[in-house]
Amino acid sequence: DTGVSQDPRHKITKRGQNVTFRCDPISEHNRLYWYRQTLGQGPEFLTYFQNEAQLEKSRLLSDRFSAERPKGSFSTLEIQRTEQGDSAMYLCASSASPGQDDSNQPQHFGDGTRLSIL
Amino acid sequence: QKEVEQDPGPLSVPEGAIVSLNCTYSNSAFQYFMWYRQYSRKGPELLMYTYSSGNKEDGRFTAQVDKSSKYISLFIRDSQPSDSATYLCAPRDDKIIFGKGTRLHILP
Numbered sequence: 001d002t003g004v005s006q007d008p009r010h011k012i013t014k015r016g017q018n019v020t021f022r023c024d025p026i027s028e029h030n031r032l033y034w035y036r037q038t039l040g041q042g043p044e045f046l047t048y049f050q051n052e053a054q055l056e057k058s059r060l061l062s063d064r065f066s067a068e069r070p071k072g073s074f075s076t077l078e079i080q081r082t083e084q085g086d087s088a089m090y091l092c093a094s095s096a097s098p099g100q101d102d103s104n105q106p107q108h109f110g111d112g113t114r115l116s117i118l
Numbered sequence: 119q120k121e122v123e124q125d126p127g128p129l130s131v132p133e134g135a136i137v138s139l140n141c142t143y144s145n146s147a148f149q150y151f152m153w154y155r156q157y158s159r160k161g162p163e164l165l166m167y168t169y170s171s172g173n174k175e176d177g178r179f180t181a182q183v184d185k186s187s188k189y190i191s192l193f194i195r196d197s198q199p200s201d202s203a204t205y206l207c208a209p210r211d212d213k214i215i216f217g218k219g220t221r222l223h224i225l226p
Contacts, residue, residue: 045214106152106164106167107164109161109163110161111160
């Protein structure tokens with residue numbers, strides 16, 4: 001059983017550099033989510049995709065952030081011109097779409113990419 | 119007022135004790151209420167979820183929702199050292215809103 005996979009697990013970079021993270025969701029899941037988690041806080045929603053369409057973006061997602069899911073399978077999250085405040089754990093989750101009755105489809109998380117900005 | 123309030127702890131209890139973890143929320147539109155467990159340096163893992171008010175039991179875990187008071191609880195019976203983790207309450211309407219999480223330590 002392959003769960004949600006994220007790569008790399010840890011990224012250390014200098015301020016001002018660009019970074020890209022990858023997420024491979026559970027194969028039968030058509031929804032994919034990105035979250036950010038800082039120390040002592042719960043995950044905060046950034047954006048989500050249904051198949052290849054990006055359906056929602058949080059106010060937290062500044063124009064330095066861009067996410068893609070070109071073929072509706074894996075997704076990438078890129079941060080340009082990184083800042084100290086970008087240091088966090090970036091989590092990816094996937095789920096099936098809600099049923100016709102909007103029944104809950106639980107999100108399953110990867111183990112995240114920890115970003116450290118020097 | 120934040121949408122989801124959760125005491126960050128840490129909460130330390132002896133092995134075998136009953137643990138009670140709680141959250142309050144403000145958005146009456148929340149319909150699904152989830153609990154996630156997160157070990158250090160790992161992603162959150164779904165423990166269980168309930169729909170609307172009521173109780174749900176799964177092994178040693180019981181989730182309870184009281185929508186009238188906007189109060190969510192998770193009870194752990196016969197707590198084990200392996201239960202030591204951060205527990206995140208996570209209600210949702212169209213998206214999940216996570217609490218800060220409560221750090222739980224089970225003392226052997």
